[in-house]
Amino acid sequence: MVDPKLLKKxxxxxxxxxxxxxxxxxxxxxxxxxxxEFYRSGEQxxxxxxxxxxxxxxxxxxxxxxxxxxxxxxAGRVTRAxxxxxxxxxxxxxSGEMVALAREALKDFPxxxxxxxxxxxxxxxxxxxxxxxxxxxxxxxxxxxxxxIENYVREVHRVLxxxxxxxxxxxxxxxxxxxxxxxxxxxPISEQEAVEMALRCGFEPRYRHGAGQQYFWLxxxxxxxxxxxxxxx
Ligand SMILES: C[S@@+](CC[C@H](N)C(=O)[O-])C[C@H]1O[C@@H](n2cnc3c(N)ncnc32)[C@H](O)[C@@H]1O
Numbered sequence: 488m489v490d491p492k493l494l495k496k497x498x499x500x501x502x503x504x505x506x507x508x509x510x511x512x513x514x515x516x517x518x519x520x521x522x523x524e525f526y527r528s529g530e531q532x533x534x535x536x537x538x539x540x541x542x543x544x545x546x547x548x549x550x551x552x553x554x555x556x557x558x559x560x561x562a563g564r565v566t567r568a569x570x571x572x573x574x575x576x577x578x579x580x581x582s583g584e585m586v587a588l589a590r591e592a593l594k595d596f597p598x599x600x601x602x603x604x605x606x607x608x609x610x611x612x613x614x615x616x617x618x619x620x621x622x623x624x625x626x627x628x629x630x631x632x633x634x635x636i637e638n639y640v641r642e643v644h645r646v647l648x649x650x651x652x653x654x655x656x657x658x659x660x661x662x663x664x665x666x667x668x669x670x671x672x673x674x675p676i677s678e679q680e681a682v683e684m685a686l687r688c689g690f691e692p693r694y695r696h697g698a699g700q701q702y703f704w705l706x707x708x709x710x711x712x713x714x715x716x717x718x719x720x
Contacts (some may be wrong), residue, residue, distance in 0.1 A: 506635045577601075
């Protein structure tokens with residue numbers, strides 16, 4: 488079972504980071520981002536990770552007809568770029584402070600929706616909403632719990648349409664040591680752990696890039712049914 492103290496700590500720590508300098512903690516490349524540069528960095532993430540990969544992501548669909556989920560949307564940096572490209576975008580984030588900033592960043596995008604979640608699942612989303620693609624970048628690398636990461640993978644499986652892709656990044660450097668007392672350094676995931684997690688959660692782990700490195704990208708396609716969660720019925 489996920490420790491409620493860790494969920495509370497993640498929320499409080501990220502709220503504090505958002506109050507101190509949200510844009511720096513979202514993207515530590517700079518401490519003094521202008522609006523323009525900050526949002527351009529989000530466009531760059533979309534150019535590198537999404538526009539290069541539209542065959543896997545869209546699978547023949549018109550992007551404007553697609554509903555997309557982003558886990559850990561932060562201050563809306565990438566969410567804005569996603570909202571320009573896709574028909575509808577829904578972002579969740581554990582930090583209410585980040586969510587407030589994202590809502591402000593997205594106020595001119597009627598196709599973008601942002602929710603504060605509990606740090607471990609997608610129960611905050613409107614019931615029955617199904618997604619054509621799910622994405623998460625520089626979020627799981629901060630989560631110090633394999634159980635939470637796997638719970639998100641199961642939750643994404645629950646809300647994705649059959650065949651759809653969950654593309655996400657984890658900390659792949661297995662020398663990294665995480666601790667539940669530190670919500671900045673996430674738990675590393677090895678290649679084998681990633682494959683086993685995908686299979687347990689009903690995904691085909693079709694591609695991987697960057698195993699052993701900080702930016703370990705995973706392409707999980709929803710192909711089957713998940714196995715019961717450990718400790719479940
Ligand atoms: C480094 S920021 C990246 C934000 C965004 N993905 C981007 O690239 O602009 C990490 C974000 O993940 C959120 N986060 C951290 N742990 C989370 C969790 N367990 N569930 C949901 N969001 C989480 C933080 O609040 C923060 O907004």
